[in-house]
Amino acid sequence: MPLDGSLQRLRREGHIVVVGASLAGLRAAETLREEGFSGTLTMIGDEPQEPYDRPPLSKQVLLGKVPADHTALPRRRAIDAQWRLGTAATGLDLHAKRVHLSDGSSVEYDRLLITTGVRARPWPNELEADLDGVFVLRTVDDATRLHHRLKAGPRRVLVIGAGFTGSEIASACREQQLPVTVAERGAAPLVGALGAVVGEVAAELQREHGVDLRCGVQVTGLEGDQAGRLRCAHLSDGSTVEADIAVVSLGATRNTEWLAGSGLGAGPRGIACDAGCRAFDVRGIVTDDVFVAGDVARSPHPLFGYQFLSLEHWGNAVAQAEVAAHNMINSSADRRPHVWTPSFWSAQFGVNIKSVGVPPMGEEIIVTQGSLSDRRFTAVYGYRGRVIAAVTFDQAKWLDFYQRQIEQAAPFPPPYPSVDRRPDGMRPVPAGFPDPSLPSHGPTVTLSGHSPADRRVSFTPMRA
Amino acid sequence: MRLVVDLNRCQGYAQCAFLAPDVFTMHGDEALMYDPGPDDAQREHVLRAAEACPVKAITVEAADAAASAQARAGASYAA
Numbered sequence: 407m408p409l410d411g412s413l414q415r416l417r418r419e420g421h422i423v424v425v426g427a428s429l430a431g432l433r434a435a436e437t438l439r440e441e442g443f444s445g446t447l448t449m450i451g452d453e454p455q456e457p458y459d460r461p462p463l464s465k466q467v468l469l470g471k472v473p474a475d476h477t478a479l480p481r482r483r484a485i486d487a488q489w490r491l492g493t494a495a496t497g498l499d500l501h502a503k504r505v506h507l508s509d510g511s512s513v514e515y516d517r518l519l520i521t522t523g524v525r526a527r528p529w530p531n532e533l534e535a536d537l538d539g540v541f542v543l544r545t546v547d548d549a550t551r552l553h554h555r556l557k558a559g560p561r562r563v564l565v566i567g568a569g570f571t572g573s574e575i576a577s578a579c580r581e582q583q584l585p586v587t588v589a590e591r592g593a594a595p596l597v598g599a600l601g602a603v604v605g606e607v608a609a610e611l612q613r614e615h616g617v618d619l620r621c622g623v624q625v626t627g628l629e630g631d632q633a634g635r636l637r638c639a640h641l642s643d644g645s646t647v648e649a650d651i652a653v654v655s656l657g658a659t660r661n662t663e664w665l666a667g668s669g670l671g672a673g674p675r676g677i678a679c680d681a682g683c684r685a686f687d688v689r690g691i692v693t694d695d696v697f698v699a700g701d702v703a704r705s706p707h708p709l710f711g712y713q714f715l716s717l718e719h720w721g722n723a724v725a726q727a728e729v730a731a732h733n734m735i736n737s738s739a740d741r742r743p744h745v746w747t748p749s750f751w752s753a754q755f756g757v758n759i760k761s762v763g764v765p766p767m768g769e770e771i772i773v774t775q776g777s778l779s780d781r782r783f784t785a786v787y788g789y790r791g792r793v794i795a796a797v798t799f800d801q802a803k804w805l806d807f808y809q810r811q812i813e814q815a816a817p818f819p820p821p822y823p824s825v826d827r828r829p830d831g832m833r834p835v836p837a838g839f840p841d842p843s844l845p846s847h848g849p850t851v852t853l854s855g856h857s858p859a860d861r862r863v864s865f866t867p868m869r870a
Numbered sequence: 871m872r873l874v875v876d877l878n879r880c881q882g883y884a885q886c887a888f889l890a891p892d893v894f895t896m897h898g899d900e901a902l903m904y905d906p907g908p909d910d911a912q913r914e915h916v917l918r919a920a921e922a923c924p925v926k927a928i929t930v931e932a933a934d935a936a937a938s939a940q941a942r943a944g945a946s947y948a949a
Contacts, residue, residue: 459874459906461877462906465903466903466904466905466906471903471905472905472906472907473907475907476905476906476907476908477906477907478872478906478907479872479874479906480871480872480873480874480906480929480930480931480932480935481872481931481932481935482929482932482935483932483934483935484932484934484935485935720877720878721876721878724876749878750878751877751878751880753897753898753901753902753903756897756898756899756901757898757900757901758882758898758899758900758901760878782899800898800899800900801900802880802881802882802900803881803882
């Protein structure tokens with residue numbers, strides 16, 4: 407389709423501003439240039455580092471196999487951008503089309519892409535969070551500091567929250583023979599993301615590897631010594647854990663505060679956008695010039711009842727950034743929908759865990775290949791008689807098949823025979839997801855209803 | 871040099887671990903662990919590994935982007 411005059415001008419000499427200089431922001435910038443955008447490109451990021459990859463931080467970097475500063479992301483191409491790193495966006499004026507920055511300046515845009523992502527949810531008690539030895543793990547600086555402390559040989563590490571990040575941290579500690587206690591509010595590790603059946607396997611893995619795993623408990627308080635160093639943690643079952651390091655792994659918070667009052671449909675669950683990555687305003691009207699991608703976005707997905715879906719997934723950041731960038735510089739008839747099937751991976755305790763679809767939607771689960779007791783299996787989740795998700799432990803090769811099953815809404819339980827079907831995989835059982843309104847580490851994929859202006863908060867931790 | 875592996879794609883064929891063992895290693899039976907910022911001396915091995923990957927999961931920094939890295943490193947970010 408031929409471009410109209412204004413679109414041609416935008417592509418030739420327009421100004422595109424990307425707020426959020428991590429994986430999604432970088433891939434979007436590359437796509438813009440790849441597709442012929444030759445105007446001015448400004449990249450704004452609150453961290454001083456150029457875009458880097460986060461998954462290695464809880465694995466290679468904590469293990470000391472790779473220095474934290476080795477994680478800068480490779481560029482697919484030169485992007486010829488103006489970089490404003492170490493500068494946070496503090497406000498957005500939709501009328502003036504301006505982004506306000508922490509250094510007091512502002513930047514005007516023709517098109518804006520928001521990829522501000524998430525940050526680690528901090529320990530709710532600020533005094534306790536400030537104790538020496540209390541960490542979160544999200545940024546390269548977090549990883550550098552935590553690795554440094556792990557190397558010094560702490561007496562015991564307490565991991566608060568057994569989601570993927572917490573479990574990977576516990577795994578990295580055990581691999582270095584460090585004593586670890588994991589405290590998880592749910593019935594098992596990973597229970598929010600994969601349900602109790604798979605969570606039980608994760609629990610056995612942790613215990614076999616020497617983790618002191620405590621489930622069904624909450625940490626109610628962290629106590630320091632007179633010098634302000636963490637000494638111990640108090641648990642809701644009345645017990646005390648002596649530890650000099652605590653890593654708070656209670657999931658993530660979306661970086662949307664800077665948009666408060668801007669009129670954009672942004673809240674604690676993210677920024678609502680349409681399937682073409684255009685942001686909604688609070689009235690539910692889609693904007694023409696503000697786009698969203700990555701962890702901070704919530705977008706409707708046809709495979710999951712068109713509910714808004716928030717994904718804290720590496721692959722989603724890449725795929726959505728590419729779609730957003732394409733749509734930013736194309737006319738409506740040439741725009742593409744973001745209909746990526748959720749996928750993620752985690753490596754912990756020597757096992758490769760991968761998943762496709764939306765497991766927390768699953769009502770039932772069936773082990774279609776391998777067996778839970780072997781720690782090598784493929785399990786499929788069913789929702790209202792169709793396949794909605796699958797997870798593998800060291801069986802990644804089968805996932806492509808199940809991804810197609812999900813995309814075709816194939817019937818559940820699967821009627822076909824499969825290789826390596828065991829007796830315990832003949833019947834589906836309840837998948838065992840906890841009530842999503844209960845606070846926990848949370849799943850990394852969340853269905854968040856149909857309201858583009860949703861402002862409900864989903865996490866209320868118990869106070870000490 | 872810089873690289874990244876799309877671990878959604880990776881299926882643990884381990885071709886990279888044979889071709890560039892100082893950069894890619896298997897961690898357990900299926901999980902891949904790698905150095906995203908290996909020494910430039912590894913370039914030949916890494917390129918061979920990326921070429922051999924059956925699912926094309928390895929992205930190595932593009933030559934034109936790498937060439938501008940020098941300028942990038944010296945550039946003022948407060949522009």
